Amino acid sequence: MFTLRPVLYVTGLLLALLALAMSLPALVDFVHGNTDWRVFAISGAVTLFLGGILMAGNHDGRQAQISVRQMFLLTALSWVALCIAAAQPFAFSALHLSPVDALFEATSGVTTTGATVLRHLDRMPPGILLWRALLQWMGGMGFLVVSLAVLPSLNVGGMQVFRLENGDRVDRMLPHAASVTVSIVGLYAGLTGLLTLALWAAGMSRFPALLHAMTVISCGGFSTADASVGAWRNPAVDWVVLAGMLIGGSPFMVYLNLVDQRWQAARRNRQLRLFLKIFLMATLVLGLWLIIERDAKPLPAIRHAAFTVASVLTGSGFATLDWGRWEGLPVTLLFFLTFVGGCAGSTSGGIKIFRFQILYANARTQMIKLLHPNAVVLPVYDKHQIPEEISESVLGFLFVYALSFAVVAMGLGLVGLDFWTALSASASALANLGPGFSPVIGPLAGYGALPDAAKALLAAAMLFGRLEMFVFLALFARGFWRR
Amino acid sequence: MLDVRPVLFISGFVLLVLAAAMGVPVAVDVATSHSEWPSFLVSAMASAFFGLVLIAANRTAGATDLSIRQAFLLTAVGWGLASVFGALPFYFGTLRLSPVDALFETVSGITTTGSTILTGLDGLPRAILMWRALLQWLGGVGVIVTSVALLPILGIGGMQLFRMETSDKTDKVKSRLAVVAFSVLLVYGLFTLVLAVALSGVGMTPLEAVCHAMAAISTGGFSTSDQSLGHFGDGARWICVLGMLAGGASFTRYGAVWTRNRRALLDDSQIRWYLAVIVAFAVALTVWNWLGRDLEPYEAFRQSVFNVVSVITTTGFHTDNYGAWRGFGQVAFFFMMFIGGCTGSAAGGIKIFRYGVLFAVTRVQIRKLLHPHGVFVIDFNQIPLTDAVIRSVLGFMMFYFFCAVLLALGLTLFGLDVVSALSGAASALANVGPGLGSVIGPGGNFADLPDAAKCLLLFGMMVGRLELATLLILFSKLFWRE
Numbered sequence: 001m002f003t004l005r006p007v008l009y010v011t012g013l014l015l016a017l018l019a020l021a022m023s024l025p026a027l028v029d030f031v032h033g034n035t036d037w038r039v040f041a042i043s044g045a046v047t048l049f050l051g052g053i054l055m056a057g058n059h060d061g062r063q064a065q066i067s068v069r070q071m072f073l074l075t076a077l078s079w080v081a082l083c084i085a086a087a088q089p090f091a092f093s094a095l096h097l098s099p100v101d102a103l104f105e106a107t108s109g110v111t112t113t114g115a116t117v118l119r120h121l122d123r124m125p126p127g128i129l130l131w132r133a134l135l136q137w138m139g140g141m142g143f144l145v146v147s148l149a150v151l152p153s154l155n156v157g158g159m160q161v162f163r164l165e166n167g168d169r170v171d172r173m174l175p176h177a178a179s180v181t182v183s184i185v186g187l188y189a190g191l192t193g194l195l196t197l198a199l200w201a202a203g204m205s206r207f208p209a210l211l212h213a214m215t216v217i218s219c220g221g222f223s224t225a226d227a228s229v230g231a232w233r234n235p236a237v238d239w240v241v242l243a244g245m246l247i248g249g250s251p252f253m254v255y256l257n258l259v260d261q262r263w264q265a266a267r268r269n270r271q272l273r274l275f276l277k278i279f280l281m282a283t284l285v286l287g288l289w290l291i292i293e294r295d296a297k298p299l300p301a302i303r304h305a306a307f308t309v310a311s312v313l314t315g316s317g318f319a320t321l322d323w324g325r326w327e328g329l330p331v332t333l334l335f336f337l338t339f340v341g342g343c344a345g346s347t348s349g350g351i352k353i354f355r356f357q358i359l360y361a362n363a364r365t366q367m368i369k370l371l372h373p374n375a376v377v378l379p380v381y382d383k384h385q386i387p388e389e390i391s392e393s394v395l396g397f398l399f400v401y402a403l404s405f406a407v408v409a410m411g412l413g414l415v416g417l418d419f420w421t422a423l424s425a426s427a428s429a430l431a432n433l434g435p436g437f438s439p440v441i442g443p444l445a446g447y448g449a450l451p452d453a454a455k456a457l458l459a460a461a462m463l464f465g466r467l468e469m470f471v472f473l474a475l476f477a478r479g480f481w482r483r
Numbered sequence: 484m485l486d487v488r489p490v491l492f493i494s495g496f497v498l499l500v501l502a503a504a505m506g507v508p509v510a511v512d513v514a515t516s517h518s519e520w521p522s523f524l525v526s527a528m529a530s531a532f533f534g535l536v537l538i539a540a541n542r543t544a545g546a547t548d549l550s551i552r553q554a555f556l557l558t559a560v561g562w563g564l565a566s567v568f569g570a571l572p573f574y575f576g577t578l579r580l581s582p583v584d585a586l587f588e589t590v591s592g593i594t595t596t597g598s599t600i601l602t603g604l605d606g607l608p609r610a611i612l613m614w615r616a617l618l619q620w621l622g623g624v625g626v627i628v629t630s631v632a633l634l635p636i637l638g639i640g641g642m643q644l645f646r647m648e649t650s651d652k653t654d655k656v657k658s659r660l661a662v663v664a665f666s667v668l669l670v671y672g673l674f675t676l677v678l679a680v681a682l683s684g685v686g687m688t689p690l691e692a693v694c695h696a697m698a699a700i701s702t703g704g705f706s707t708s709d710q711s712l713g714h715f716g717d718g719a720r721w722i723c724v725l726g727m728l729a730g731g732a733s734f735t736r737y738g739a740v741w742t743r744n745r746r747a748l749l750d751d752s753q754i755r756w757y758l759a760v761i762v763a764f765a766v767a768l769t770v771w772n773w774l775g776r777d778l779e780p781y782e783a784f785r786q787s788v789f790n791v792v793s794v795i796t797t798t799g800f801h802t803d804n805y806g807a808w809r810g811f812g813q814v815a816f817f818f819m820m821f822i823g824g825c826t827g828s829a830a831g832g833i834k835i836f837r838y839g840v841l842f843a844v845t846r847v848q849i850r851k852l853l854h855p856h857g858v859f860v861i862d863f864n865q866i867p868l869t870d871a872v873i874r875s876v877l878g879f880m881m882f883y884f885f886c887a888v889l890l891a892l893g894l895t896l897f898g899l900d901v902v903s904a905l906s907g908a909a910s911a912l913a914n915v916g917p918g919l920g921s922v923i924g925p926g927g928n929f930a931d932l933p934d935a936a937k938c939l940l941l942f943g944m945m946v947g948r949l950e951l952a953t954l955l956i957l958f959s960k961l962f963w964r965e
Binding site: 414 | 551552637809810812813814815817821844845847848849852855861870874875876877878880881892895896899900901902905919952959961962
């Protein structure tokens, strides 16, 4: 058995950070004279205490080297622990959520999903609203770190394409990854600030502007109104949120290129280009549908269409229209877009664009090979040959993704959800989108009405999808717990 | 430029076989004294004439060997021509089907799908029912021969795994076709005969027995009644379950039972998985039907087993309207449509062996996570999988899901609801037959769909039947170059 000490130490550290974050809503509630501040203060104290114990008990004087197995365990354990700790304020506040509901809401926040069991958000105390937004913001940041520094070095689902260095030993890779990650987290915070200003300028008041900026950049989807962004009835706000979601769903490396003034590299980013192409095409189809079938005027139709497509594609889940009540073509299109997802190296979820590019490159060479069986053709991605390893990684990823989708959907059917609700809830949770496409779980309906078993299953699916599945599967690999 | 003469030459023989087959419904019609026989006779003459013209006009001196391109073209042209000429009796007959409807019914038959646009089957002229069953039976033969002899050589979707001999030179195509076709036909015919005898033994009329035997062994699913097997007794249902199971397993393995040992069937990991998947779904649905829908235990068992076997073998018989089993039932049947039977059978879908490959790759993936530099052998059925096979399977999966998505989107464009569109696309691509929901579910009918949707679906059936790349490659620029 390998030593758990560094794993528990870092988990403790993260819990302590979460505890510090809880002081913010406590402060806001205190200023507003809301009694919930005590809940946040107590939850914070409990979390800090637990985190402190873990840190103190597993402190190791030397700089600990983290092995592959420890890395897997750390990633899985810390996310689960954070979700549980973050659920405390929901359970103990004046909302009195049941444990399952509280866990669902917290997991949906940390995984930047945006599915909610809460109603009457407009009258909610500011502390809770801030906490929800904070969870998504921190979850988005955490995922950026994971997807830039952790997943590529762990060879999860073809993410090795994005290795920052040639070396492939975890310990050697970390320092460089760390410096890149620090600058990207800085960018993330800066973008949040810019979005807040833009939303404020567009007509939101300061508090909702800040909260929306946090949930937009993280592709989260929690809003401060039951009607989501649609409640503002303000085209300028729609456009800013739309831009924010696209920024959140693009690879953050591009922004680093821009900062370093490497324009060519940014412009040539293959993933970003396909992402925008898919976005434009889907917007066109949906816009035409709105104009033809719904008699919408062209400009609002394009705005709503672009907003909806961006929201679904990036896995955000904001809404200006209640697409839960649509039928036929538009929901089917949105359903499939859920699977596509945004770019790797962003805060969005789903299968991710680059995997489709690898698939496409592979399928193309297959066609050539069919005609010329003895030809030596290798699939190419971004001018680099795709090694067999990566094709296999992507294949494995897709298989597990499809299998999880089927298993979760069947599980939801088993606890009584209808066909379309089960399918869309499963797809939505795995891709960290949030709302589904049936009236029961549409963007304006929320998940409150589902049975507890369904909520628990969905919360598990969110975490499973967020950490790209293999992080959890590795824990069950033969030999993981040995020695 | 591609020499199309050998392609047309062989296609001519396909048409001759089709023309000969039309003699059967003529005989049936004369025996039951209906007025359907002239249309069959005319169609048979047209097919025979056209076939002879093709043969005569494209004869080349000496035995020609097919190139890869010609093999691809032959598959598409052969199936396409057979569908068009097979539709003639529906078009000329007393049913007066529109061209699209006639073609839909024929393609659904010949691809062993089993979606129908006809209602009131019980009252239709017997000759029509016979022709539908015959189309499926012949389609089944065509599929097995294609998938055993041709696809492995062409390297479609990982089928390279099933190259039987050491020589994989493409110039052996024709001789292999002959050898394999003969042995498989023998088994296929034998099974049909046994099934027909068994079915008539439990009270079906001879014609019903023959039709159902042919539709079961080819995993087709055309019935002689609107209620499908729901019209018949328990004995017939259980016999059909056995027939479908036999039809969905690899036919090449039956030969192995004969020549090698009796355990050859269960030694094949594809067949083991196939049975395991069926048992798993059947048990889950039985329990759900029993506890969740308050059916009697036997009734729950019977309904679950029959319909699970029917969907996984992509047959499409039904005894109950499982499309209306709300909740778990519908979701489970939807995903079952993506499984499919074994290769080397008449069943459609993604097929068990590809899941076997996927599973093997994923398992090694997970182990590799812990040992990034470890060397693992990925094997299936004790054969190590080469990169080419894995990439090929990856390509197949990508095409499959891409086609399913495009089909479903296309169907919603023509006004279908979400459930019908998703299940219709999945069902057509996998050659199952019925979809889910109230329109095209089991017991439902495809007649009310718009013509454009029917065309999409029949294209989907054909693409799925020929394992995608075989047909799709004709649409690529690469194919027609040089």
